Amino acid sequence: MKQFHVISFDEGEILGSLIPRNLIGKGGSDNVYKVELGCGKKLAVKHMWRSGLESGDPRSYLSSATILPKKKSRWPEYDAEVATLSSIRHVNVVKWYCSITNDDSNLLVHKYMPNGSLWDRLHTYKKAETNWNVRYKIAMGAAKGLEYVHHGCDRRVILRDVKSSNILLDEEMKLKIVDFGLAKIMQTNKVTNSSHVIAGTYSYIAPEYGYTFNVTEKSDIYSFGVVLIELLTRRKPVEPEFGVVTKLRNYYYKLTKSKVDMFGI
Numbered sequence: 116m117k118q119f120h121v122i123s124f125d126e127g128e129i130l131g132s133l134i135p136r137n138l139i140g141k142g143g144s145d146n147v148y149k150v151e152l153g154c155g156k157k158l159a160v161k162h163m164w165r166s167g168l169e170s171g172d173p174r175s176y177l178s179s180a181t182i183l184p185k186k187k188s189r190w191p192e193y194d195a196e197v198a199t200l201s202s203i204r205h206v207n208v209v210k211w212y213c214s215i216t217n218d219d220s221n222l223l224v225h226k227y228m229p230n231g232s233l234w235d236r237l238h239t240y241k242k243a244e245t246n247w248n249v250r251y252k253i254a255m256g257a258a259k260g261l262e263y264v265h266h267g268c269d270r271r272v273i274l275r276d277v278k279s280s281n282i283l284l285d286e287e288m289k290l291k292i293v294d295f296g297l298a299k300i301m302q303t304n305k306v307t308n309s310s311h312v313i314a315g316t317y318s319y320i321a322p323e324y325g326y327t328f329n330v331t332e333k334s335d336i337y338s339f340g341v342v343l344i345e346l347l348t349r350r351k352p353v354e355p356e357f358g359v360v361t362k363l364r365n366y367y368y369k370l371t372k373s374k375v376d377m378f379g380i
Contacts, residue, residue: 161294278352
């Protein structure tokens with residue numbers, strides 16, 4: 116176990132809680148569990164797994180032993196996230212407590228966010244009315260969090276996957292950026308980094324990144340712009356009515372040109 120903060124629990128409490136009924140979210144390469152400790156404290160545990168090694172179907176999980184891959188090796192996404200989290204401290208970045216890595220587990224433990232993600236609040240059955248003051252605070256929180264990881268860390272971090280589902284909301288609706296699995300730590304004195312694999316989520320990715328494979332802070336800012344429009348319009352980045360080519364940014368452009376009362380949205 117590698118601690119990022121002083122903690123009062125052990126890995127046994129965490130592993131024993133990774134059961135199907137505690138599953139609260141699934142991603143492309145991870146599952147997320149809600150864990151309530153004996154003291155009443157609530158945590159979220161991110162279990163990262165190799166794509167293709169597991170079905171991802173929570174119905175097939177019979178116990179914590181079956182959901183932890185029996186592999187001794189780690190993988191780049193996990194190592195990148197641990198390296199990034201160990202150095203980040205900011206009010207708008209989720210508080211990570213520790214990582215747990217041994218022969219049969221690769222887990223990350225952070226503070227549980229009771230209000231879920233911004234995506235949930237805008238688009239799912241959990242969606243709720245958010246007035247302009249709340250939306251403004253969410254936008255400002257995301258901007259401050261991005262400013263910190265881009266310019267406030269000893270080594271700048273580019274997230275490469277800024278999206279509404281990676282923005283969590285605490286009990287006071289304060290924003291916390293989460294999920295650094297695709298983060299790239301910038302090398303000193305280098306402006307861009309190039310990769311032959313595009314990392315990120317379709318419709319949030321900056322066009323120039325998709326064409327050139329070069330990633331900078333501006334790539335995150337473009338994605339943040341999509342989140343802002345999503346927050347403003349309550350529309351998904353890609354919806355059936357938009358088609359494949361016409362994305363949310365085009366919809367927003369049309370709204371501004373038609374002089375629609377934006378405060379009525």
